[in-house]
Amino acid sequence: MVAATRDGTVGKALSVLDQVAAFGRPVRFTELLAQSPFPKPTLYRFVQTLTNQQMLSYDPDRQTYAPGIRLVRLAHAAWEQSTLAPVARPHIDALSKAVGETVHLAQLDHAQVLYVDKRNAGKPVQMYSQAGKVGPAYCTGVGKVMLAFSDPAIVDLVIEQQSFHAFTPHTLTSAAALREELADIRAQGYGFDREEHEPGIICVAMPILSEAGRVLGALSVTSTTGRTNLAGLEAYVPILQDTARNIAIDAQNWSFPDHDTKETTGI
Amino acid sequence: MVAATRDGTVGKALSVLDQVAAFGRPVRFTELLAQSPFPKPTLYRFVQTLTNQQMLSYDPDRQTYAPGIRLVRLAHAAWEQSTLAPVARPHIDALSKAVGETVHLAQLDHAQVLYVDKRNAGKPVQMYSQAGKVGPAYCTGVGKVMLAFSDPAIVDLVIEQQSFHAFTPHTLTSAAALREELADIRAQGYGFDREEHEPGIICVAMPILSEAGRVLGALSVTSTTGRTNLAGLEAYVPILQDTARNIAIDAQNWSFPDHDTKETTGI
DNA sequence: AAACCAAGTTTCATATAATGAGACGCGGTT
DNA sequence: AACCGCGTCTCATTATATGAAACTTGGTTT
Numbered sequence: 161m162v163a164a165t166r167d168g169t170v171g172k173a174l175s176v177l178d179q180v181a182a183f184g185r186p187v188r189f190t191e192l193l194a195q196s197p198f199p200k201p202t203l204y205r206f207v208q209t210l211t212n213q214q215m216l217s218y219d220p221d222r223q224t225y226a227p228g229i230r231l232v233r234l235a236h237a238a239w240e241q242s243t244l245a246p247v248a249r250p251h252i253d254a255l256s257k258a259v260g261e262t263v264h265l266a267q268l269d270h271a272q273v274l275y276v277d278k279r280n281a282g283k284p285v286q287m288y289s290q291a292g293k294v295g296p297a298y299c300t301g302v303g304k305v306m307l308a309f310s311d312p313a314i315v316d317l318v319i320e321q322q323s324f325h326a327f328t329p330h331t332l333t334s335a336a337a338l339r340e341e342l343a344d345i346r347a348q349g350y351g352f353d354r355e356e357h358e359p360g361i362i363c364v365a366m367p368i369l370s371e372a373g374r375v376l377g378a379l380s381v382t383s384t385t386g387r388t389n390l391a392g393l394e395a396y397v398p399i400l401q402d403t404a405r406n407i408a409i410d411a412q413n414w415s416f417p418d419h420d421t422k423e424t425t426g427i
Numbered sequence: 428m429v430a431a432t433r434d435g436t437v438g439k440a441l442s443v444l445d446q447v448a449a450f451g452r453p454v455r456f457t458e459l460l461a462q463s464p465f466p467k468p469t470l471y472r473f474v475q476t477l478t479n480q481q482m483l484s485y486d487p488d489r490q491t492y493a494p495g496i497r498l499v500r501l502a503h504a505a506w507e508q509s510t511l512a513p514v515a516r517p518h519i520d521a522l523s524k525a526v527g528e529t530v531h532l533a534q535l536d537h538a539q540v541l542y543v544d545k546r547n548a549g550k551p552v553q554m555y556s557q558a559g560k561v562g563p564a565y566c567t568g569v570g571k572v573m574l575a576f577s578d579p580a581i582v583d584l585v586i587e588q589q590s591f592h593a594f595t596p597h598t599l600t601s602a603a604a605l606r607e608e609l610a611d612i613r614a615q616g617y618g619f620d621r622e623e624h625e626p627g628i629i630c631v632a633m634p635i636l637s638e639a640g641r642v643l644g645a646l647s648v649t650s651t652t653g654r655t656n657l658a659g660l661e662a663y664v665p666i667l668q669d670t671a672r673n674i675a676i677d678a679q680n681w682s683f684p685d686h687d688t689k690e691t692t693g694i
Numbered sequence: 695a696a697a698c699c700a701a702g703t704t705t706c707a708t709a710t711a712a713t714g715a716g717a718c719g720c721g722g723t724t
Numbered sequence: 725a726a727c728c729g730c731g732t733c734t735c736a737t738t739a740t741a742t743g744a745a746a747c748t749t750g751g752t753t754t
Contacts, residue, residue, distance in 0.1 A: 167476045168740065169712065170440040174480050181504035190730065199714050204732070209434045213441050214536070217509040223731085227505035229536050232543065235502030236559025237448035238494035242484040269481070269496050276499065292503025435711060436741065457701060466743050471703070490702090 172198070176206045177215055177227065186224030235292065243267060243276040244368065244377045245291070247410045252279055252379075255403045259381050259396055264363075266302040267377040268310070269294065271318040273303040276377070298322055298338050299331045301353035301365030302378035307338075308345035309367045309375045315342065330355045350397055352390055353380075360385045364393040366400040368407050376411055379404055439465070443473045444482055444494065453491030502559070510534060510543040511635065511644045512558070514677045519546055519646075522670045526648050526663055531630075533569040534644040535577070536561065538585040540570040543644070565589055565605050566598045568620035568632030569645035574605075575612035576634045576642045582609065597622045617664055619657055620647075627652045631660040633667040635674050643678055646671055 167174075179196065180187055189207065196203050207225060210216040214230035240246050248265050256263045256279035265277040272294045297303030297318055307315050324333040332338050345351040353363040365380040381396050434441075446463065447454055456474065463470050474492060477483040481497035507513050515532050523530045523546035532544040539561045564570030564585060574582050591600040599605050612618040620630040632647035648663045 167479050169436045170473075170476050171480055173437040174482065177501060181501050184504065184508075186508060188730090193730095200731090201714055201716095201733080202712080205712080206437075209437050212434050213438055215441065217505075226508035227501055229505060229509055229534065229541060231498060231502040231505040232510065232559045233536065233541060233561055234444060234448050234494055235498040235505075237451065238484075238496060238498040238502075239559070241451075241453060241493035242496055243499065267496065269500065274496060274500060292499045292506070294500055439741095455701085460701095467702090468704080468743055468745095469741080472741080 173206045173210060177210060180216060180225055181227045186219060186222060186226040188224055244407060244411060245277040248277065248407045251403050251407050252277060255399060258399055262382045264302060264380045264382065265377060268306045271297055271321055273297050273300055298324065299327060299356040301351055301363040301380045304341060305345055305351040305365040305367045305378045306375050308342040309369060327357050328355050328359050332356060362390060362393060364396055366404045368404045370408055371412060376408060440473045440477060444477060447483060447492055448494045453486060453489060453493040455491055511674060511678060512544040515544065515674045518670050518674050519544060522666060525666055529649045531569060531647045531649060532644060535573045538564055538588055540564050540567050565591065566594060566623040568618055568630040568647045571608060572612055572618040572632040572634045572645045573642050575609040576636060594624050595622050595626050599623060629657060629660060631663055633671045635671045637675055638679060643675060
């Protein structure tokens with residue numbers, strides 16, 4: 161996660177937030193305490209404060225804490241302002257329609273892949289339950305592609321703090337294998353997920369690069385070995401390239417033109 | 428917002444987060460300073476800390492701050508654990524299919540309505556851009572319905588800190604009018620939005636109440652005056668009632684049964 | 695070029711708030 | 725009745741946050 165100390169009280173309190181979120185379920189005070197670096201009263205006060213602040217929610221019946229509702233509000237703003245999603249939206253819609261497969265838009269967040277948007281092939285999907293999800297960088301198409309074009313220093317850092325887990329027989333499980341793969345990706349400009357994260361799931365991924373060559377994010381088209389193969393996915397490379405370039409251009413020119421998108425949702 | 432002081436340094440820092448989010452666009456340091464209660468160096472350090480912590484993101488080119496990507500990660504956890512959305516999902520899907528109109532699921536967050544999930548009538552929709560959105564409580568169907576069944580003390584508080592704005596000619600613009608409406612809703616068990624927030628937009632809303640009578644959230648079916656009228660919407664009351672009751676029951680029994688929902692997304 | 699200005703950054707003595715060992719209250723066992 | 729685990733509170737100590745003022749930087753005006 162983020163550097164816990166160094167950022168004083170605020171940093172410590174936020175680390176508690178992460179801790180609660182990491183549980184993935186409502187959690188009791190004692191459970192937190194057991195794996196907390198903070199002494200009991202300190203942790204207690206953090207939890208109190210965060211609950212006051214609606215960053216945590218408290219269930220009095222079960223005596224449990226969970227990430228709070230204020231985060232949902234804040235994340236809405238974050239998603240609209242700090243991710244590629246709003247600019248990329250029309251392009252992803254078009255791409256999804258064109259290829260008829262699941263499309264992902266991801267960004268790099270520390271050593272992890274953060275999925276910021278998604279279009280499902282057939283039916284509408286509850287996006288929010290997907291966006292915000294994180295995954296490992298070393299065994300996903302989007303992750304590898306983003307790393308391949310990242311600053312070497314960042315790659316070193318990611319590899320260093322990465323514990324390679326073999327999700328499938330195809331997962332790359334060593335720093336050396338990964339570095340080799342990254343070189344290949346850099347050479348050819350795009351990458352694949354060859355059932356490295358889940359059996360039967362393959363994808364082709366394309367980086368979204370700024371004019372200056374900085375990694376903004378990545379796109380991928382996902383399918384299953386039942387429906388197609390890598391050669392089949394490779395056919396999508398041109399349209400992925402176009403889409404990625406267009407997103408990059410729009411991102412460059414994007415300057416939040418004063419809310420000209422008037423709401424008409426009828427909420 | 429939340430009580431800024433009282434929660435020490437952490438509370439103050441979080442208030443800065445809110446402030447940034449409220450801008451709705453990337454914002455410069457000076458802009459923040461102009462409307463901040465904190466002196467320059469204090470605000471500066473908060474912004475620094477929050478940026479370090481990825482709660483804010485900084486654009487060095489434009490020298491602007493925006494809500495950070497860490498919020499998206501955290502919100503994912505919050506949405507899954509602290510909202511009705513995961514339990515309600517199947518019920519809302521069914522409801523949406525049955526009525527063929529836009530369906531909203533909302534919860535009360537302070538004095539505001541927080542939309543936690545949504546199904547669009549015809550075409551798939553980018554949910555995330557809607558969930559997390561907040562609206563006023565006094566002039567939306569879901570807001571009034573939730574207030575109507577809330578603790579009187581809460582209602583007083585909400586009304587007190589509410590500045591009534593007339594969005595349309597039909598908006599209730601006085602505490603008295605609102606209280607009267609709330610009494611009616613309580614008597615009849617559900618409520619309407621009679622073009623009170625946006626012209627042409629109407630909805631019927633139903634509270635989701637726990638066995639003990641506590642307000643868990645609210646559902647609504649939204650339409651336009653072009654397609655139907657209040658009497659037409661009233662026909663949905665029985666199915667809304669059923670759906671709300673079923674959601675309440677599921678929410679009661681919901682106890683996070685240890686990740687039996689294995690992922691098969693193929694990300 | 696020199697003077698100016700505004701936005702951003704750093705310093706440092708002071709005030710304030712965070713800290714955590716310990717103690718307390720309380721419901722549920724044994 | 726004694727015990728125990730869990731959550732809560734107290735308070736002297738210490739560390740941290742604070743903010744007036746000074747400094748830097750990059751751009752604009754005279």
